[in-house]
Amino acid sequence: MPLSFQVVVDCADPHTLADWWAETLGWDVEPSNEDFIRKMIAEGHADEADTKTHNGVLVWRDGAAVVHPDGRTAGPGARILFQKVPEPKTVKNRVHLDLDVGQDHVEAELERLTARGATFLHRGQEGPSNWVTITDPEGNELCLH
Incomplete structure (x- = not known):
């Protein structure tokens, strides 16, 4: 059975790097689900320290993704995740x-x-x-x- 995948890039500033790659590739920054984030905080699964505001939108602090304009229908590799890591x-x-x-x-x-x-x-x-x-x-x- 073939497997699906995404590419993950370790980085210091996921949101800024996701913006750079989205413009570079002509892809879209994956939209943040602010209602879901607020729900996770309200239910105690996350706290405010896990979030930040980027370009006026509430986002998860340690991750951002870009997606192919056709979304996941573009097939495996149609998403790149940028995740914050502590080391350079x-x-x-x-x-x-x-x-x-x-x-x-x-x-x-x-x-x-x-x-x-x-x-x-x-x-x-x-x-x-x-x-x-x-x-x-x-x-x-x-x-x-």
């Missing part, structure tokens, strides 16, 4: 996202994303394939090809 990133990612922007658009995407806080790392090539490796604002690697 210290080594290269063992898993990263490759964004297929089309070879004619790599330079424009590189310029767009570095203007928004990405950092250029290097260019790579293997046979006829080439790519650019960058990081998001928290240092997580991704490739443009």
Whole structure:
């Protein structure tokens, strides 16, 4: 039986990073269910310290997600969860996202994303394939090809 999955990114500021990735991918930040959050607090399953306000909306403090515009009907991998962790990133990612922007658009995407806080790392090539490796604002690697 095939399994569904989501990609999870450890980070320091889940909501800000989710906003960055949503704009980068053309995806949507998953909406917060403020009524559900308030209910969990009222029932004692959570407290105010578990929440914060981001862009005027009550959200869970330690997590945010982005979803494909077609929602979960887009299939496995149509959701990326950003979760807060206490330690900073210290080594290269063992898993990263490759964004297929089309070879004619790599330079424009590189310029767009570095203007928004990405950092250029290097260019790579293997046979006829080439790519650019960058990081998001928290240092997580991704490739443009």
